[in-house]
Amino acid sequence: MLIGKVSGSLWATRKNEHLNGLKFLLVDIEDETNEETIKTIVAADTEGAGFGDLVLVTTGGSARIALESPGTPVDAAIVGIIDSVERNNQ
Amino acid sequence: MLIGKVSGSLWATRKNEHLNGLKFLLVDIEDETNEETIKTIVAADTEGAGFGDLVLVTTGGSARIALESPGTPVDAAIVGIIDSVERNNQ
């Protein structure tokens, strides 16, 4: 899984019908220093994440498992809102 | 999923028979500043996207789910035409 920060949302009127009703958020995946965004992905959200939240994102087939909807064509989903990260650099 | 901009199309006479009738578009995946293309991928399109459209692309097994065709050998599909992206950099 990846740690990212919710940085936005998107609106798409014309889309695959199986995506109706889902909320899609932009998530910035940051490097290990949390100073630079490596890439921005779009993840389906079922956890109620908001702007600026640090979230846990799962990718690939596990995103559809998270939605409990194998027929939904998504490849990334927010599966947790992160309260705290403890790093212990040795 | 990834946000990209449709930048072209391709023509292939000789191809896997299961790809017949599908439209394939080039999609430039841009970095978070939308200023630089990170990579260009080819995605099957069922949403009617056109040149310059900002699109939502899903990858891997979810592309075949989007086409509702598990026997079609694609790994990327356009699943939405994006109307607007709201970014809120904190």
Place this chain on the structure above:
Amino acid sequence: MLIGKVSGSLWATRKNEHLNGLKFLLVDIEDETNEETIKTIVAADTEGAGFGDLVLVTTGGSARIALESPGTPVDAAIVGIIDSVERNNQ
């Protein structure tokens, strides 16, 4: 899918028995300017591609679907010989 140029081939006497009879080609995946090779991958070819051909490559589970052989351990396959690419940079 990815666009690449066939740049070579490989020979392996000792290999997984399910790979016998398959042709494996080296494919250079180029950046969006088609000037620099980002990476070289090895793809199974069922379309009869030759050196220098521009090809469409599918990856992951869709490669096995392209070969119509779920028991063949490949993760990339050439699914089309590209006649032309039209780019329209806006």
Place this chain on the structure above:
Amino acid sequence: MLIGKVSGSLWATRKNEHLNGLKFLLVDIEDETNEETIKTIVAADTEGAGFGDLVLVTTGGSARIALESPGTPVDAAIVGIIDSVERNNQ
């Protein structure tokens, strides 16, 4: 699989219910010189790894196989604690 070093942990109260009870660790994936972190991922741990441990991480569907839980939306799991790595650069 990837070799990484356990560098932290995370806490998430609000999360997908199938993730309850799992331990999630931050794992720094290092380059071949073991001097620079390429990326940090979050992996489910069932092997009892601790801070600073060198671990073997599997990704994608194999993470769910490692947990023996196809309904758990994870895409990375620690499958071994590495005792030693022998490199033989030729």
Place this chain on the structure above:
Amino acid sequence: MLIGKVSGSLWATRKNEHLNGLKFLLVDIEDETNEETIKTIVAADTEGAGFGDLVLVTTGGSARIALESPGTPVDAAIVGIIDSVERNNQ
């Protein structure tokens, strides 16, 4: 698939029980000039590869197919020992 050079091995006493008896090798994936290592991955080996061998590596679900063991949590496997690579840069 990827071409890589076997550069080492690893030892892990504590590991997922389904990995018992498998040999895991470090494989350096090189760039197209074969001069620089892009990344090092760990692959299960069933072909009897040795240090310095150039090998063909398959990733994702195809690794488990190569092992003919869907319950083994691996995401990379050596599926061939490469005798020769012919490159024809045009």
